[in-house]
Amino acid sequence: MVFHDRAEAGRRLAERLRHLRGADPVVLAVPRGGVPVGVPIAEALDAPLDLLLARKIGAPEQPELALGAVVEGDPPQTVLNDRIVRALGVSPDEIAQEAERQLGEIARRRRLWLRGRPPVPTRGRTAIVVDDGIATGATVRAALAALARAGAARRVLASPVAPKDTAEALRALCDEAVFLAEPADLGSVGAFYADFHQLDDAEVVALLALGGREGAAG
Template identity: 50%
Template sequence: MFTDRRDAGRLLAELVADLNLADPVVYALPRGGVPVALEVARRLHAPLDLILVRKLGAPGFPEVAMGAVVDGKNAQTIVNEDVFAETGADAAGLGRARRRELAEIERRRAVYLGDRARVSPAGRVVVIVDDGLATGATAKAALAAVKRQGAARTVLAVPVAPDDVVDEMRRLADDVVVVQIPEQFWAIGQFYVDFHQLSDDETVTLLREAWAGP
C-alpha cells in the first residue's frame, strides 16, 4: 500500500532515475498524476508540464473508459474498441462525450496553466506519469500525443497497474516503469491509503511548488 500519491511518486522516482535518462521532461496526467509526477520531476531535476487528457466514459457507465481524448491543435481521440463495442456505444455518443471532455480540458488549461509557456516534447525524452493505470485509455492517448509532437523517447511511469495493461503499454512506449504489478487488481485506489480526489486548488498548489524549483 502507498501512503498517498507523493509517497508513491518517491518510490516511482527512484526506479525512473535508474534509467539514467538524458535531459528528460516530465508530463503529469492531471489531476491524480500531478503529485506523483512532482516527485519524479524533482528526483530527475526535470521540468514538469501537463498533458491534458480526459477519459471518455461509456454511456450509463461513466467510470468505464471507452476511450480518451487529448488536447492539441487537432485533438486526438483514442477509442478502446472492445469496450466501445461491449457498452453499446455509437458514434453519436462518442462525439457527445468527446465534446464534453474537450470543454473540461479547456477549463483545466485555463485554471492550471493560464498563459504559462508549455514545454515541447519535440526531440526530448518524455516521461509520462499518472497515479496508476486501469484500462490505460488515457495513457494511450498521452503517448500518441507526444509521439505526434516528435518525442525522441517515451517512458510511461506509474505506481501500479495490472499485468495485461502493462504488457499492452510496453508495445506503445519505449520504457514502462511500474512499482507494483499485482496479481489481483480491481481499482487503482485499492493500493493507496489516501486516494482522495484532488481539487483544482490542490492541483494548482502542487504545480506552483514544482515550478518554484528546489
C-alpha cells in the same frame, strides 16, 4: 505493497527513473492524482512538470461509450477506436464536433490548474507519463499514441500500480514502463495507499507551481 501517500510513491518511482536525468525529460502528470506523484519525479530529474490533459470522445447518445480520446498538444491529437466508430457509423463531422467540445474543457482545466501556462513542448524530448495508478489504461494508451504523433523522442510510462495484464500490454506501446506493483487482481487503486484523499483544485495548483519552480530551477 502499500504506499503511505502519492508523494512516497513518486519518490520510489523517481529512484527507478534517475537514468533519464540527462535525457531532456518532461514529466506529464495525469490529473488529478498523478500530480503529487509527478512532483518528486520532476525534482529528481531536474525536469519541468506539466499536465497530460486528455478527454474521452463519447459516442452520440451514448456518452459513456468511448469512441476514442483527444489529447492536448500543438496540434491536439485525436486517437480513435476505429472498430467502434465503424460499428456505430459515426461521421467524421460528429467526431470533430465532440473533439472540439472536449478541447474546450481541456483549455478550461489548464486555465484553472496552470493559470494559462502553455504546455511544455515534447517534440524531440523524453516524455514521462505519470499517474497514481492505472486500471484499464485507456487514457494512457491515447496519450502514448498522441505523444508519438507529436514527435516525442522517447515515451516512458511510470505508475506505482497497474494490473499485471494491463502493465504487459502497455509496455508494448512505449519505450519504457516502470510499475512498482503489478497485482493479478487490482481491486481498486486506493487500496494500495494509506492516504488516498481526493485532491482539490487548490492542492493541484500548489503542487504544479512547486513542480514548475523545480523544473525551471533545474
